[in-house]
Amino acid sequence: xxxxxxxxxxxxxxxxxxxxxxxxxxxxxxxxxxxxxxxxxxxxxxxxxxxxxxxxxxxxxxxxxxxxxxxxxxxxxxxxxxxxxxxxxxxxxxxxxxxxxxxxxxxxxxxxxxxxxxxxxxxxxxxxxxxxxxxxxxxxxxxxxxxxxxxxxxxxxxxxxxxxxxxxxxxxxxxxxxxxxxxxxxxxxxxxxxxxx
Numbered sequence: 001x002x003x004x005x006x007x008x009x010x011x012x013x014x015x016x017x018x019x020x021x022x023x024x025x026x027x028x029x030x031x032x033x034x035x036x037x038x039x040x041x042x043x044x045x046x047x048x049x050x051x052x053x054x055x056x057x058x059x060x061x062x063x064x065x066x067x068x069x070x071x072x073x074x075x076x077x078x079x080x081x082x083x084x085x086x087x088x089x090x091x092x093x094x095x096x097x098x099x100x101x102x103x104x105x106x107x108x109x110x111x112x113x114x115x116x117x118x119x120x121x122x123x124x125x126x127x128x129x130x131x132x133x134x135x136x137x138x139x140x141x142x143x144x145x146x147x148x149x150x151x152x153x154x155x156x157x158x159x160x161x162x163x164x165x166x167x168x169x170x171x172x173x174x175x176x177x178x179x180x181x182x183x184x185x186x187x188x189x190x191x192x193x194x195x196x197x
Contacts, residue, residue, distance in 0.1 A: 010044060014068040017080065017160040018046045021066055024167035027175045027183065029054055035063070042067035042081070050171060052088075052178040059178035060088035064170045066163075077121045078153040082166050084108075087147045088177040092130055095144035101126040104148050104177065111172035114182070115165040117154065124150030146177055 026032065030050045037045035045067050052060040065083040072079050094100060104126035112119060127147040133140035154166050172182065 011068065011070050013070070013079075013156075013160055014044045014046075017066060017068065017156065017163045020160060020163040021046065021048075021064070021167045024164035024171075026050075026168055026171035027052075027180075029059075029178075029180060030171040030174055032171075037065060041083075042069045042073070044068040044070075048167075050174055052174050052180070054178075054180075059180070060086060060174045062086035062170070062174050064167055066166075076153045078155070080154050080156055080160075080163075081151055082119075082154055082170075083151040084170050084173070085147070085149050086170070086174050086177050087145060088174075088179070090128075090144050090146050090177075090179075092142045092144045095128050095130040095146070100128050100146065104128075104146055105150075107176040108148060108150050108169075108173050111169040111176065112152070112166070114172065115169040116162070117165040117169050118162065119152040119154050119166070122150065122152040124148065148173065148177060 029052050031053050032048045032050045035047050035049045037047035039045070045065060047063060047065045049063050050061070051058050063083075063085045067076075067081040067083060069076075069079055073081070105124070108124070109122070125148075127149075128144065129147075130142065130144040132142045152166075154163060156163055176182065
């Protein structure tokens with residue numbers, strides 16, 4: 001009885017938005033799995049994780065979360081919110097570049113623009129971390145990572161049309177931080193992999 005009641009209370013707009021995200025045409029290098037969504041941020045949430053795989057190598061990882069509050073949220077400026085995370089190992093020399101955080105943020109905004117994703121109230125951070133091993137860990141050498149954490153409010157109409165473009169843009173961000181070139185305009189990925197590792 002409890003599960004049925006929960007389904008009955010899920011707004012049709014959220015159900016439609018989630019279905020669009022599930023059907024988004026993602027980059028072929030990105031393998032996604034649905035995961036448990038955060039419970040306390042919004043009344044309704046959907047989440048998936050993604051990994052950029054090229055051959056046997058995992059080049060980047062991330063999460064895409066779709067939040068929905070039917071009553072609206074003043075901080076969001078709407079009823080939906082996309083929350084994303086993307087992380088990849090990078091070259092230590094690249095990590096020393098002072099413009100890398102700005103470039104990392106532009107990878108997100110350019111992906112949203114390329115996919116025609118309409119949005120407002122974008123916010124986030126780009127973190128670049130470099131570590132060097134010493135003593136017993138000196139043989140490990142140095143490594144570096146970039147993390148992009150971002151959220152934005154998709155401008156969805158009553159039909160939630162275009163919600164899939166936000167997930168597609170996130171997959172492009174994952175590939176960008178992994179160092180993969182962007183797809184040429186008009187190129188459509190041939191395959192979609194879900195949970196195949």
